[in-house]
Amino acid sequence: MAPSAVQLPDAPDAASYPDAVVLPATGKTEQAVLESDRQSKTGSIYALDGDVVITYGSYRVEADHIDYNSDTGELNATGRVKVSGGPDQEIIHASRGTMNLTTETGRFYDVSGSVGVKPSAGGKSIYVSNNPFLFTGQVVVKTGPQDYQIYYGTLTSCQLAHPDWLLSAALFKVNSEQASAKNSVFHLFNLPFLYLPYVTHPVDVGGRQSGFMIPNPGNSSTKGLSLGEEYYWAINRSMDMRVGLDYYSLRGWAESGQFRYRGLGNDFLTARYSGLVDRGIVIGGVYVNQGGQDMLAAGRYDFDAHTRVAGNLEYLSSYTYREAFTENFNQAVSSDILSIVYGIHEANGYAESLRTDRYQGLKQVAVPATPTTPAIPEEQVKIFHVPSLDFDSTEHELGKSGLQWSMDDSFAGLSRVQPKFASGGLTQRIDLHPQIAYPVGLDGWHFRPSVGVRDTLYSRSQQPKTGPGPGAPIELPNGINRADVELGMDVRPPVLERTFDSASIEKLFHHDIRHTIEPDFTYRYVAGVNNFLKLLRFDDTDVVSDTNELEYGVTQRLFLRPVKNKPCAAKPEDNESIADQDWDTEPSTGRQDSAKPGCGSREWITWKVAQKYFIDQQFGGAVVDGRRNIFDTTLNFSGIAFLTEPRAISPLISRLRVRTSDHMDFEWDFDLDTGAKKFTSDNVLVDLHEGNIFSGLSYARLNAPGRFYTEGVSSAVSNFSQLRLLMGYGSPVKPGFSIAANVGLDLNQLTSNAGLVQYGTLQTSYNWNCCGLSVEYQKFELGSVRNESVERFNFTLVNIGTAGNLRRAMSLF
Template identity: 65%
Template sequence: MQSKTGDRYVLDGNVVITYGNRKVEADHIEYDSATGELEATGHLKATGGANDEIINASHGTINLNKQTGRFYDVSGSVGLKRSGHNSKMVYANGHPFLFTGRVVVRRGPEEYEIYGGTVTSCQLEHPDWLLYAGKFEVNGEMASAHNSVFHLFNLPLLYMPYVTHPVSTEGRQSGFMIPVIGESSTKGLILGEQIYFAINRSTDLTVGAEYFSSRGWSQSAMLHYRGLDNDFATARYSGLLDRGYVSGGQYINQGGQDVTFSGRHDFSAQTRIASDMEYLSSYPYREAFTENFNQAVSTDILSFAYGVHEANGFASDVRADRYQGLKRIAVPATPTTPAIPAQEVRIFHAPAIETYSTDHALGTTGLLWNIEASTGGLKRVQPNFVSSGVTQRFDLHPEIAYPLKLGEWKFLPSLGVRETLYSRSLEPPKSAGEASVEHRGGLSRSDVEAQVDIRPPVIERTFDSKFVEKLFGSEVRHTIEPELKYRYVGGVDNFLKVLRFDDVDVVSDTNEMQYGVTQRLFLKPAKGKEAKPCKVAEKTDKDAGQDADQAQENDGGDADTDVPVSQCGAREWISWRLTQKYFFDKNFGGAVVDGKRNIFDTTLNLSGVAFLTEAREISPLVSRLRVRTSAKMDVEWDFDLDTGAKKFTSNNMLVDLHEGNTFAGLSYARLNAPGRSYTQGTSSLVSNFSQLRLLAGYGSPTKVGLGVAANVGLDLNLGSVQYGALQTSYNWDCCGLSVEYRKYELGSVRNENAYRFNFTLANIGSAGNLRRAERLF
């Protein structure tokens, strides 16, 4: 019903008034069109606005012209809306905000004052958590309150003198983060705080400090920039002012700094610059204080920066890089033994210019050609040897190939030449105990390369008998893919005089045949049976501005997207590749030095495990076996079998299992091979280690319920635990709690027991010192 007297309207019964992008509904409304004043009673509901506001009240007044008002007995939300295909409330942005209040006063289109009320981001009839305060102030960006009390499951838990909650769909807020509290057997009591600065829409900065009661002050800073398309920049700093400790009568200080930077800028689709750099002042600092085990035991640092332009199958780049590798850890002196200094290798390319191409057709001849060329300045620093000044190197490597096909046989013969010029060279030692020295004279290295890559026809057979179908539930297809490759390189008669900087410098004479076979088993739906519907994961571009740890911690980047496919065809069940090389020239043109770790480009192309310590005709047998037993389990077994030494130089196994919320993993790594040789003239020791890592757990970081997970790393040679962790968590609908115990045993550098926790509020954030990147789930 509706009536009008002058400018005043009186409306009753399911009244709806729409103005702009807002709507008012009530049982009874009196509205003055001249002043814009509106009085509503009975099931008052005001909705709309830029942030999808919803206000439910018993009664209230609104000025439609000024977009102000006063509401009583209110429950409402910001950032929630009804789904288009059902009546369910869904999140309209990443900062949903629900509130109640005795009185709510609207001061403007996006400004409110809430009296005697609560706020939360938990969309439940009885929220898991609430903030209570006498007054909340809400603007277009955030809600804030003084003297608020945090309630968890209706229990008052924490008093906060000042608190904010984001409201804007795009804006971010600067402010103090929730303090960090922890405990460690080596660090002692841990107290920390961070400040977050939202510099602009594309850039933010986090600065923090932690106090370790047993060691000193730790500092940290992190800068993130995310630009258009692939542009990004990330910088991170961590440091420790360590007051040290005394062990065995020796004062030990493990303080240091670690600085990293990575970034990328695309000038066009063909031209970009990128870098990934790190400065570490002390290896013991990282080993003793990083929370990532793999980083703690890593002794290599590689920094690089480059610019590249790609067009028409050619790529040209300018780059500079620095490699720093610790080869021996310093050992302090004891009353009975002298100190042993640390030893490391540093290699520089400063700078290098490179050009390389894909295969190009040579007119209509059927020939294909490609080229690689580079020039640059290089320097190497290592124990007992330092290259003087900067060594200039020029390398040119053109190649032509002619693809052939005879029936089902495929051939790719190729012919190439290589010329490499050095401004300095190496003077080989005259006796076994002498070290190599640098020679100021230049060096020219030339070679001729010939190669034939032969691919015989693939042999295949499909097993489709009833017995096979009954046993495997599908047809089984077996394929055998043989391969042969002959390679000859000649003309490198000065290998021992070449300074070593990278893989360009380990080209040697060779006369070899590589042979191998790859076998595959495919499971294919039987004839007359349709394949089961499946989904194929199509990955979107990830946020390149975050490194692996930070991406996990902040859930950076876009999520993977499942794209449905109507049918799935045959899937690979088992693949097994065996390959080996036979060397007709077992001395590699005189390049082999007995008792030393000889690394040539031909050995690197076969295996990453060194095996050449003397003249030999046959390489280890390289095996790579992968089994995908189902969509829930993968097994991989890789080994290098040295038939001459009659031992496995490497033997690795990986098992990964996922079944519902249960997951488990196993990795076994065995290495028994010549070790690193960091000085020319030092005998190759044997690297002999055996390690086992186990992971098992139940639960999910995003699902309601209990989760438990544990992992451990064992040194089987020493019979000791290198690290271990036990995590347990419980997720409610809108919050979760995780607790962890973690142990490190890294020799004399680190023997630590640490306890950490993390409390998470949905759509708000986390408090605690257990980062998402370090979780086991």
């Protein structure tokens, strides 16, 4: 609908300016507003002089002089012309120009301008688009609302008038999706650097555009010189794909690919592939082929708020391939792969799920043959659940009795393959595990007695093996039933607490301090598992054993609260529980109480110490001397194996967390075997960050029964000691210079001359206004599989892309 007619006033006299005239637009609902110091009118032509401003819809046109035709919407502007607004926040500065406001077309001369850039009050510009660009041109023709042709001009994403980089060409074509040019020249720091026969730059807010990526060159001591290229396909707004090919002069061709999909809510799908057709390499005078493939897919789809399917699948053809060619150290030394697909329905505290999974773990690293020794092949263990139907529930009250019942049931088909053993087909297993508990509270004491039964039926069994010597399991076709009764009692005494708020404490720490002590005791009795050694092992369900034990521990916490908030820290009444006090952290659980904001207290130190006493040292006859014995009760307590013979006392576990400030965290966890008088595990983690400075330290020590000890072969002890260090200054977006380095040390090699440094990286970068350069040197030394030095770099153009082989995932910052 056209706007109603407006009576135009006569041209203003000098005494009435500045003045504004509102004009109806032809064929559109927008109205043109004319503002100027002086105006005159001849027919439908307005002559405007002196600080002229015409506002039309989202456009604003400014100039010293404008002739405007109110019937056609055409204008002719001269002197300090500026056009701003439009759908992409366009700004054009020109000496003169013509424009039709109705059709949003025009022609401008001696132009500098931008798209997706908005000036701020402080004189700086703000990028309001993911892909802004700035341009200059002798002539700029606006052929539509979002279409331009820039003649004899430049294009950049840097601030004018002295950009770090720009493209120059005889003609740039710009539309709502991209800017493109033929026969352009890339200039770096005002110097011509590279000729580009064809180049494009995304303009739309989404910023994704199909095309070939910038080639990635590189160099490695084991791969040689390399050159890679990738093609990126923006399939639609929800999906994209990337495929690439790299050539290594010493090794051959490597392929890579990635697919991504993001749907509504939590729905997603990603897939990644990497592979190498290896020509081989000579290590220690022996030819070795390290080629392989690694495929990974992960996804999720929600049918509704209660039902979903999800999965994470990986196939690795060779651990040697991953160790030799991955760019991530943690992945290079990882020896476990778990693939799982499941569907689950959850409602009212009940869950029914159907899953299929495959575990793949390395048991023995391949060793190539030498002139004097034969080759040792790689050995793996593979475990399958095909499938498993699980029924679980949270605790539900039986009527109003106070009794809480729950269940944990499953029906599974299982298979296991390992060196010298493969289960015959699928072993069926039915596991039923209902439990009932009765929580009771009395004068600050909390008791939770519980009773449970468990019945597990297997379609196959194994021949018991009691000796410590080598040997694989021997499967029997006979079915077997395992049944037990479980009794338990959890006891939580009242939390002991004290608040330190004296003047000396406040002066020393600038905080009030609250100290809490939380003891706990758990008694557990399981009886009926008299056939433990006859059971095939597939997962943690199969390591349930008889036990008669007492677990005891204590957790201490220190809470800090700023002194300035002291008015909200009233002393609790005698009958007030610790959860009702106005400290905003509940010491007995460590949970934040969002209902009591304002006090500002935070947890400073948490230290938990616990141990188990085994009344039944034989675990119902399940313990075998000289072998690593793993039961559910030991696994759930520590996670570190320690049981190689009957014993009464478990290692003492300690878990210490300290958050000294917002800039520093400290953690120290250890398992102290008081019987063997050694630390079976000892881990320290320190993280420090202050401004642009950051550092980290992690120490990991493991001295426990070996992973392969179960069959009595390979290493009898897992002896591992590693130190990792990280130090740096800067960040990826910091202007100027940044530097960072990390290193991983195998401390077991301190007495030898080889293998101390497992990996190390030194990375430096320098960021200018809108571009940056990063350089990295990386070293891997992973036994006979990999001894490699790599140099990487990248050169980044803001809002454009990155050239080089140093990827974001490798950054230390």
